[in-house]
Amino acid sequence: xxxxxxxxxxxxxxxxxxxxxxxxxxxxxxxxxxxxxxxxxxxxxxxxxxxxxxxxxxxxxxxxxxxxxxxxxxxxxxxxxxxxxxxxxxxxxxxxxxxxxxxxxxxxxxxxxxxxxxxxxxxxxxxxxxxxxxxxxxxxxxxxxxxxxxxxxxxxxxxxxxxxxxxxxxxxxxxxxxxxxxxxxxxxxxxxxxxxxxxxxxxxxxxxxxxxxxxxxxxxxxxxxxxxxxxxxxxxxxxxxxxxxxxxxxxxxxxxxxxxxxxxxxxxxxxxxxxxxxxxxxxxxxxxxxxxxxxxxxxxxxxxxxxxxxxxxxxxxxxxxxxxxxxxxxxxxxxxxxxxxxxxxxxxxxxxxxxxxxxxxxxxxxxxxxxxxxxxxxxxxxxxxxxxxxxxxxxxxxx
Amino acid sequence: xxxxxxxxxxxxxxxxxxxxxxxxxxxxxxxxxxxxxxxxxxxxxxxxxxxxxxxxxxxxxxxxxxxxxxxxxxxxxxxxxxxxxxxxxxxxxxxxxxxxxxxxxxxxxxxxxxxxxxxxxxxxxxxxxxxxxxxxxxxxxxxxxxxxxxxxxxxxxxxxxxxxxxxxxxxxxxxxxxxxxxxxxxxxxxxxxxxxxxxxxxxxxxxxxxxxxxxxxxxxxxxxxxxxxxxxxxxxxxxx
Ligand SMILES: Nc1ncnc2c1ncn2[C@@H]1O[C@H](COP(=O)(O)OP(=O)(O)OP(=O)(O)O)[C@@H](O)[C@H]1O
Ligand SMILES: [Mg+2]
Numbered sequence: 047x048x049x050x051x052x053x054x055x056x057x058x059x060x061x062x063x064x065x066x067x068x069x070x071x072x073x074x075x076x077x078x079x080x081x082x083x084x085x086x087x088x089x090x091x092x093x094x095x096x097x098x099x100x101x102x103x104x105x106x107x108x109x110x111x112x113x114x115x116x117x118x119x120x121x122x123x124x125x126x127x128x129x130x131x132x133x134x135x136x137x138x139x140x141x142x143x144x145x146x147x148x149x150x151x152x153x154x155x156x157x158x159x160x161x162x163x164x165x166x167x168x169x170x171x172x173x174x175x176x177x178x179x180x181x182x183x184x185x186x187x188x189x190x191x192x193x194x195x196x197x198x199x200x201x202x203x204x205x206x207x208x209x210x211x212x213x214x215x216x217x218x219x220x221x222x223x224x225x226x227x228x229x230x231x232x233x234x235x236x237x238x239x240x241x242x243x244x245x246x247x248x249x250x251x252x253x254x255x256x257x258x259x260x261x262x263x264x265x266x267x268x269x270x271x272x273x274x275x276x277x278x279x280x281x282x283x284x285x286x287x288x289x290x291x292x293x294x295x296x297x298x299x300x301x302x303x304x305x306x307x308x309x310x311x312x313x314x315x316x317x318x319x320x321x322x323x324x325x326x327x328x329x330x331x332x333x334x335x336x337x338x339x340x341x342x343x344x345x346x347x348x349x350x351x352x353x354x355x356x357x358x359x360x361x362x363x364x365x366x367x368x369x370x371x372x373x374x375x376x377x378x379x380x381x382x383x384x385x386x387x388x389x390x391x392x393x394x395x396x397x398x399x400x401x402x403x404x405x406x407x408x409x410x411x412x413x414x415x416x417x418x419x420x421x422x423x424x425x426x427x428x429x430x431x432x433x434x435x436x437x438x439x440x441x442x443x444x445x
Numbered sequence: 446x447x448x449x450x451x452x453x454x455x456x457x458x459x460x461x462x463x464x465x466x467x468x469x470x471x472x473x474x475x476x477x478x479x480x481x482x483x484x485x486x487x488x489x490x491x492x493x494x495x496x497x498x499x500x501x502x503x504x505x506x507x508x509x510x511x512x513x514x515x516x517x518x519x520x521x522x523x524x525x526x527x528x529x530x531x532x533x534x535x536x537x538x539x540x541x542x543x544x545x546x547x548x549x550x551x552x553x554x555x556x557x558x559x560x561x562x563x564x565x566x567x568x569x570x571x572x573x574x575x576x577x578x579x580x581x582x583x584x585x586x587x588x589x590x591x592x593x594x595x596x597x598x599x600x601x602x603x604x605x606x607x608x609x610x611x612x613x614x615x616x617x618x619x620x621x622x623x624x625x626x627x628x629x630x631x632x633x634x635x636x637x638x639x640x641x642x643x644x645x646x647x648x649x650x651x652x653x654x655x656x657x658x659x660x661x662x663x664x665x666x667x668x669x670x671x672x673x674x675x676x677x678x679x680x681x682x683x684x685x
Contacts, residue, residue: 047555062543354539357500359528359556359604361521438500442539 047364049371056372059344060379067376070340073333074380074421075387078414080326082388084319085410087395091315103180104276107283107303109136109269109290127298128266130254132290136269139289142282143274147171147178150257151267156250157223158211166207167249168224169267170257178272186218186233189253193232197255201229205237205247224250225260279303330417333380334425341373341429352433353441366434373426374419381418385411446512447608447639448474448497453506455492455662466492468662469506476511476607479634480641481650484659490643491612493659497641498531498610499523511607528557532601532638534611538593540585546572546596547581553603571599575629591622598629609633611642615649621683627652628676652676 060067111128133148140146150170156163173189176182183202193200201222208217217231229252238246258264273282283301290299345352352365360368388406395404455467466489474480482490495501496508499515502523507516511530515523540549550568553559559567572581575595585593594614601609611630615623631652634640642653650656651674658666 051555058543350539351541354541355552355556356524357498357527357533357539358553358600359524361524361556363521364556439495442535 047367052367052371053375055368056375059372060376066340067379070336071333071376071380071383073329073331073336074377074418075333075383077326077329077333077421078381078384078418079387079391080322080329081414081417082385082406082410083391083395083404084322084326085413086388086392086404086406087322088315088319089407089410090404091312091318103272104304105274105279106178106180106270106272107279107286107301109271109286110267110300110302111265112298112300127294128269129264130266132293132299133266133269135293136271136286136289140282140285142278142285144282145174145178145272146269147175147272148254148266148269149175150254150261150263150265152257152261154225154261156207158220161211163207163210163248165248168257168260169249169251170254170261171251172254175251175270178270180272181238182236183233184236186231188233189251194253194255197259198253199227199229199256200232200252202233202235202251203231204235204249204251206245207248207250208234224252227260279305330421333377334421337373337377337422338425338429340376341369341426342432344372345369345429345433348433349436349441349444352436353438353444356436356438357442362434365436366430369430369433370423370426373430374422377418377422377426378415381415384414384418388414446473446509447476447478448472448641449507449509450493450497451507453493453496453508454504455489455496455501456504466662467496467503470659470663471506472657472664472667474639474641476639477634477637478639478655479630479653481653481656482641482643482659483645483647483650483656484665488659489662490659492662494610494612494641494643497608498533499527524556528553529604530606530608532604532606532609534594534597534601534609534614536613536616538585538590538597538617540593540596540600542585545582545584546577546588546599549585549596550599550603553600557604559604568599568603571602572596574602575599589622590618591625594618594622594626595629598626598633602633607637607639609638609640611640613643613645615644615646623649624676624680624683628680631676648674 109128109132128148130148133146137144137146152168152170153165154168156166156168171189172194173191176188182188186202188202189200192198201224203211203217209215211217211222212220217234220231221228222231223229235247235249235251252260271282271286273279280303283303286301287296290301355365385406388410392404392406450473451471453467453470454465457464457466470489470493482493484490492501496503497510499510499518502518503516507514509515510526513526515526518526541552544552547565547568550571551564554564554568569581572578575598577592577595577599580588580592580596583592585596588596594617609630614630615626618626627649630640630642640653642649644650651670651672654670654673656668656670657664658668
């Protein structure tokens with residue numbers, strides 16, 4: 047008997063009892079759905095983490111005033127104890143080769159001609175920001191030292207602001223209005239992309255001194271410190287904590303690298319993984335037992351058929367293969383239903399959280415279909431073995 | 446010699462109790478013979494037929510089918526032998542209820558090396574042979590008992606075996622349908638098949654050329670039928 051014949055015979059047997067077969071596959075359906083969603087969500091999460099790492103860069107760390115974690119990256123101005131002296135102290139006392147760059151963030155309305163964008167992040171920065179943050183201009187120039195010395199009203203646009211205002215892509219030399227004051231555009235930053243829900247490119251840079259005057263504060267939002275290599279980051283962070291403790295108590299500031307953010311994201315996705323993983327495991331187990339149960343019933347119901355097939359020349363491996371392939375096909379069908387549901391599930395998640403791109407990966411599909419086949423094989427083995435071992439005469443006599 | 450059985454003993458074990466079904470039975474069947482096996486209920490007719498059909502192995506003794514000793518064969522070899530050399534006809538037909546007549550006849554091909562491309566043609570030819578050219582797409586529950594038994598006979602011929610074993614093939618049929626089945630068996634016998642049939646009816650047994658009488662698991666008497674009945678002729682008379 048060829049494989050195709052086994053599949054055909056199994057398919058006929060399965061479809062002759064549609065409701066029963068569908069109910070039997072339910073466990074495997076849920077299990078495989080969970081597997082695919084599990085992988086899709088965790089790859090989605092790790093993609094976010096990758097973006098995060100790319101967005102932040104691995105060879106830098108941030109000093110922020112203590113505040114809720116989520117706000118740390120956005121730099122929403124709160125009462126901050128962090129001052130320019132802290133940055134100076136850090137730069138002066140460090141034994142390592144680092145670039146210390148203080149930043150003052152404040153959201154403000156930005157206007158060009160008739161168009162107004164509110165909530166644009168206005169960052170007061172020093173010339174060394176480019177190197178510290180590893181974020182560079184693609185057009186024009188970044189803020190120069192004398193721009194800061196003279197507290198000039200010059201601005202470097204993030205990509206979103208640039209493309210939003212200047213459809214022709216020609217912004218350098220134009221004038222825009224920030225918080226009611228006119229600024230001259232001197233450059234455009236390279237695109238940095240999304241960080242979770244935050245568009246990093248919806249940001250403009252002005253000299254730190256200008257920002258301090260404009261917003262009437264000297265408190266910093268954060269200090270970004272560029273380190274020579276990623277390996278030096280832990281040492282540099284320890285050093286920063288030590289140096290800054292001279293001016294502040296440890297609970298007034300935080301020193302964090304992207305590694306910690308990464309951990310947070312990873313621990314969240316780990317919880318997800320554990321949850322869906324146990325759902326998958328339990329459903330596959332229950333599904334497998336269901337398949338075993340229905341296969342035992344099926345073997346009993348078809349005892350005479352088995353006897354007949356044996357009388358007509360079926361060998362034990364033939365019967366074994368027939369019932370095993372039926373169990374596998376049943377489980378595989380559950381897997382296929384699971385693929386449909388997980389596709390719909392991924393679609394639903396993507397709809398609900400547009401920034402969290404969940405896509406069903408081919409790897410996940412192959413893996414969970416593989417699982418469904420494995421479950422069918424494992425739990426179908428015993429019923430098939432029982433069928434194969436039946437005595438033909440007694441089987442034929444079975445009522 | 447188609448079948449040569451020597452000192453066949455078959456003992457069933459039932460809850461520690463030994464139930465002797467055959468107690469040293471010997472007999473042989475020439476190729477092309479039509480044998481009827483008779484005897485009271487429980488004398489071992491079905492047991493003997495199951496051994497001849499290689500569905501079971503004797504407890505002791507030898508059984509040769511077409512010159513090959515089957516008493517020591519393993520189960521796989523017995524299965525192969527069944528598929529190639531033996532055709533079964535059962536009292537209760539044993540057709541697959543969900544399958545059409547055609548599919549039922551094609552079932553044995555699945556377990557033999559019969560060329561795929563020729564299976565359907567061969568099955569259709571066999572159904573025509575048993576007179577069911579109009580019933581190929583019918584399922585067993587859409588056919589009379591006699592028609593079902595004819596499908597079963599067509600199925601038994603699928604792999605062109607030389608030996609046909611029939612355990613009370615007409616036991617579940619009315620006399621006319623039974624006679625039609627007998628006519629079919631007679632015709633197959635004329636065309637060269639060796640047939641061994643178990644029956645309780647003296648009348649039906651007289652269609653064979655030999656009657657083997659069993660009693661308590663041994664051959665009581667081996668009788669050559671002096672005046673063979675012909676089902677074909679009887680059916681002709683009934684029509685006239
Ligand atoms: N599987 C079995 N286990 C135990 N005993 C059995 C088994 N099969 C048959 N027997 C016994 O073996 C003996 C012969 O049985 P068998 O079925 O061959 O009789 P039979 O001649 O075909 O009878 P009948 O005309 O009623 O069909 C009986 O005594 C029966 O009880
Ligand atoms: Mg019997």
